[in-house]
Amino acid sequence: MELSFEHLTRAYEGKTVLDLEHGSIKSGSRTGIIGPNGAGKSTLLNLIAGLDQATSGKIYYNGEARIPGEAITLVFQTPYLISATVEKNIAYPLKLRGWAEEKIEERVGFLCEELNLTGMRKKKAWKLSGGETQKVALARALSFHPRLLLLDEPTANIDPATTAEIEKMLIKINEEEKTTVVLITHNLAQARRTCDRCLFLKGGKLIEEGNAQQILAAPKNELTRKFIAGELLI
Numbered sequence: 253m254e255l256s257f258e259h260l261t262r263a264y265e266g267k268t269v270l271d272l273e274h275g276s277i278k279s280g281s282r283t284g285i286i287g288p289n290g291a292g293k294s295t296l297l298n299l300i301a302g303l304d305q306a307t308s309g310k311i312y313y314n315g316e317a318r319i320p321g322e323a324i325t326l327v328f329q330t331p332y333l334i335s336a337t338v339e340k341n342i343a344y345p346l347k348l349r350g351w352a353e354e355k356i357e358e359r360v361g362f363l364c365e366e367l368n369l370t371g372m373r374k375k376k377a378w379k380l381s382g383g384e385t386q387k388v389a390l391a392r393a394l395s396f397h398p399r400l401l402l403l404d405e406p407t408a409n410i411d412p413a414t415t416a417e418i419e420k421m422l423i424k425i426n427e428e429e430k431t432t433v434v435l436i437t438h439n440l441a442q443a444r445r446t447c448d449r450c451l452f453l454k455g456g457k458l459i460e461e462g463n464a465q466q467i468l469a470a471p472k473n474e475l476t477r478k479f480i481a482g483e484l485l486i
């Protein structure tokens with residue numbers, strides 16, 4: 253799904269925390285959103301998801317200013333599962349959408365295989381580790397073939413092996429199902445491994461956007477360079 257922003261702002265109690273003149277997230281991309289604490293990354297993601305309202309300006313989804321709720325899904329840093337088994341959690345959005353049982357089984361089976369969850373399908377959600385919980389949350393988010401997957405620091409508390417499984421899944425689902433992926437991350441190595449495009453935000457402004465490998469290796473903007481080099485003082 254193609255996204256574009258025009259004069260998009262969000263202010264809290266008169267203080268503008270996001271102010272994007274123009275910007276876009278290309279259809280079919282895996283776009284990393286990077287930037288220091290307080291840059292406005294989560295604010296932007298919440299606006300895209302429709303969880304928050306812009307103070308001014310608009311977001312266009314495939315050229316339309318109306319949010320296509322059914323096509324968008326979100327994964328947060330701290331996921332919440334329903335108090336049921338792994339497989340029931342993943343099947344839940346599909347049951348809500350009235351999918352046939354065999355289609356549900358096919359999709360849940362595929363997602364469990366890809367995320368190494370097959371052996372714990374019957375396990376209760378509250379008995380899972382943090383990494384397992386996040387993988388189930390991702391599987392559930394992907395269950396209904398979303399056109400846009402938004403992730404807010406999904407691996408912040410996750411070990412490297414599970415992080416690698418999650419990153420592999422993001423790439424697979426993007427390549428094979430053409431889901432557009434937008435990933436907020438403080439892990440620049442993760443952005444390098446996972447993203448093909450990148451937006452750098454600072455102080456609510458879009459400082460640089462473009463090819464992820466190019467921005468992460470040789471940014472054009474001095475602020476971006478300092479951030480990536482770990483030299484940026486906020």
Ligand SMILES: Nc1ncnc2c1ncn2[C@@H]1O[C@H](COP(=O)(O)OP(=O)(O)OP(=O)(O)O)[C@@H](O)[C@H]1O
Pocket residue numbers: 264269287288289290291292293294295296
């Ligand atoms: N509900 C709110 N009320 C008031 N201020 C808010 C609210 N939500 C966010 N802010 C402010 O907006 C600014 C941007 O916050 P945001 O969470 O979008 O930044 P971020 O780039 O995601 O930061 P981080 O990397 O720390 O998660 C911050 O200064 C924050 O304090």
